[in-house]
Amino acid sequence: MRLTYWLKFAKGDNKIRTEYRRDVLRYIKNSLSEYAPEIYEEYYANKKENQPKPFTFSVSFSVAEKPNSKNDSFLLENDSLKIHFSFADYTFGMTVYNALLQEKNEAKIFGDAVQKIEHINLEKDKKIDDSTAVFKTLSPILVRDLHNGKGKGFIDSNHENFSDNLTKNITHLANHFLQETNISENEISVEPAKMKSDIINHYGGEIGNTGIIKISAPAEILQLIYDAGLGAKRSQGFGMLEVIQ
Template identity: 35%
Template sequence: DYCFSVILPKSRFTKDEIKLENNKLKILFSTGDAEKTGLILFNAFILQKNKTFSLPNKNSMILKSITNQKQDLIVNSRAIFKTTIGSGICVREHNRENNSDKYYVFSDADFREKLNNVISNQVRQAGFSEDEINKIKVSPIQCKKVVVKHYGRYIDITTGMFEIQANNEILQYFYDQGIGSRKSAGFGMIDLITQDLL
């Protein structure tokens, strides 16, 4: 019931490395309040503050600061969102018979159908009704395909802006907890652009 995004300012990606201009990175976490996950994560991070965590190739990481940011309250049934920097919307179709995955991006003919399947399952598991689920509409506005390396495999994701129509509680759920596949693996985090639509 959370999502996150890793922001690497002024970074340069090579085949095997990420080179940072300076020694700072930012990780954003977002979650809803229902399960108190945000409070649990916040307290866990406080306990790890100023400790050194070893990383490969003689690197290390130290948690220096933690801030709690207030999320907007969504009151309308239509809003425009953009993917958070460092994140994107992942739409995965998993084949259980041969244990394979296929990923879809906004330019694929089946993208809206596959995204609808993913978010319908996501929202159903969150406890929303079938009637509410059937009213969800997601429309890509300005998007691009990005290829990312995820656990040693290259996958296609979509970044950009989306208009989403649904009841305000579902929109809040997407905003707080992310949208799409692999949310807890660094995908699906979105920022609210506007909910003031006619």
């Protein structure tokens, strides 16, 4: 299930901070806690922040002026942007949709200024039936450095462990959400194609990877990756993908 929110800013208020993903996430959590407390309790309350979430999102906008530093803001080229959501769980997706809809005319997602959700589009889902898919990133993929004892830190697409660590992430994701299937890492192959790496301003800075990636796995796993995202911190606005082949 995929949704696109068209957000309009008041004239003169079209700035978002470079850590805009945190603003979207905070808005989702606040909306769920108020309008769907049972869902909030299941996924976020009582130290459940690290529990895998069945969704990802990305934000698309045009920039008129780039920030001078990581603590600065993006000046948008116009007064609107789009937030794209993808859900692996239809019930969860509809809950988020209804929660965000409650504040359609007075959304305060980015800063103190009021924004308006002008349109909410239900996008057509893609069904993956093959065992290989080529994806392009809609938001950067974060891949943990698993050789660090606590899995802290992230690696770029040129790192020797990039594909192996991402394979481990996919295996964990599949075994969590596809509970009737015992997935082995041997069933999954990851091949970064045209990718680049940049430092993303998110909680101090993360290495994000964007571009084209080819993945071979059972079709149900590829579908899960398409629906729920790929890599670490998916529900914080990373790892959203589109199928291109």
